Amino acid sequence: MKDTLQNDLLLRAAWSQQTERPPVWMMRQAGRFMKEYWEIKNKYSFLEMCKTPEIAADVTMLPVDLLGIDGAILFSDILVTAEAMGGDLSFEQGVGPRFANPVRTVADMERLSVDCIDRLQYVADAIKVIQQRLDKSIPLIGFAGAPFTILSYLVEGASSKDFKRTKLMLNNEPELAHAILQKVADVTVEYLNMQIAAGVNAIQLFDSWALALSWNDYHEFSHHYNKYIISKLNRQDIPVISFCKGSSVFAPVMAEAKPDVISVDWNADLLNIKQALPANIAVQGNLDPFVLYADKKVIREKILQLFERMRGVDGFIFNLGHGIMPDIPFDNVKYAIEVVKEFRY
Template identity: 75%
Template sequence: MRDSLLIKAAFSEPTERPPVWMMRQAGRFMKEYWDIKNKYSFLEMCKTPELAADVTMLPVDLLGIDAAILFSDILVTGEAMGGDLSFANGIGPKFANPVRTKADVDGLDTECVHKLQYVADAIKVIQQRLNARLPDGQGSVPLIGFAGAPFTVMSYLVEGGSSKDFKLTKLLIHNEPELAHQLLSKIAKVTADYLNMQIAAGVNAVQIFDSWAQALAWDDYKEFSHKYIAEIISKLNRKDVPVISFCKGSSVFAPLMAEAKPDVISIDWNVDLLDIKQRLPKGIAVQGNLDPHILYADKKVIKERIYRLFERMKGESGFIFNLGHGIMPDIPFENVKYAVDIIKEYRN
């Protein structure tokens, strides 16, 4: 895999063009995803290795993307620790037993990674499929594993689901910081174990998703998010496996994110990508940072915006094309395919 575009770019090595993958690339914008989703629940899809492999492979086969990302969910760690997790259409994830007291935190299990064996099994099935695509058995498409960052997973556990203002989570970190740290420490331990399990099972890169980091002030991000991401990264068996750090708010937090020593920082669309790359330590690659709303636009606009980004980054090693966040469910499939095709035609 060291010769794949994604792995080379992640390690800041020169590539003939930027590699492309997109967050939420195997999702609700694809008819083929719904063909599977209409037969099974979301958690069934996550927990059945063959189904998880089916969904993971969709963008590889239909879009020609440069990397696959494991089909799973960031909240499976919270469930393994003892959360009563469910997904309802139109509502999203729910924990029926929110974590709000010391007794709740004490009751969470940190020796629980064996409960996530279905993820390791899915990784093995996906790698078999990726390897089978080439006659010599050498899969040219790397597989990205992932996990939710402790703050983001904590917010779901504390709120009991999604939140617009994170009021209960912020009350916890402000009024009971010691309890918040106890909870975050437990999640961080499980997350490091979980990512190492994925690496042992055969993923070629990992990404840490801190989806709700932008809810935090700088000092709170440093204390209640960054600290634990740095701890996780320090514990990973990362030889030849690049680590990508993503958060909403990365255009603000990127200098701090770099201190955790990831190989790649995924950048949102609120900042000039070249400017932020030049402000990061040498050897840290960047991923991003097209506004996903561009993919709703006319094809000439899509091409113009992608090429504008590429011209801005021309000559820079360590650049992976991605969106500043995930693909929205109603973006036309043909627009996503068009974007991938013109990216693959580009040459530095």
């Protein structure tokens, strides 16, 4: 499919091929910083939006239509796999996701279902609707949450600042943690392969909370499972992007899982990371999202500074080091994308 897209910049960069400018998309690009998102969100719950293919497609298309980005990303949530496995998931305004039945014992772990892919059919249905709407204009990125990040939500029962319960499990009951992680990994493989079969053009694996882990624990409880997932994907012609908060530290380990792209947080010099990676691994990132609150002159300077640093480097996708915050001005996001699209190597 990549050969027939009108704009395949993102895929070419993901394959470490030459591009005339860096392609641009932004994590959380279809979200709460847009009034058009709230016009939809005020009518439905978050999970209704995810589970109704036409609505998921409407939200996915907002940044395509309003911002002109080079890649669309499926509107969904990393926690849908955990819900399909039996997590009682809800989203509270101003609080975030909650699981009413956290997973903290062997019995809780045993209740997690791995035969649950049918419960995620709505995602495959949404992908088909979105691809009809995109009409081969730009690539569609599918995604899933990485096992450690899913584990942390299941164990904590909600978002956490210190991951105390999770780390206690890793330290005191590592066998239990591994049993949960393996179940999540197996579901994630099936889920991502379902997305590939439904027609996505690329995949991103989000390990949002990997930065909570020590070097050794990252190897054992995160990297091991991410590598397992990536090794089992039907990835012919489908580039795989690996993202974690902490990639500035963990990038050399992430490379061992053989993704096509490593998405880098804003704590590292992107060129240094790129040069330390195998030549066939592209990089994505890594503007500090807080720059988008700044004056437009500053936004332009910071983006062009990054581009000058990366000049002459094949395999570079422009993105943020993490997702857009909800109160970033829409006009600033739009301006940033215009700056990227005007640039030429």
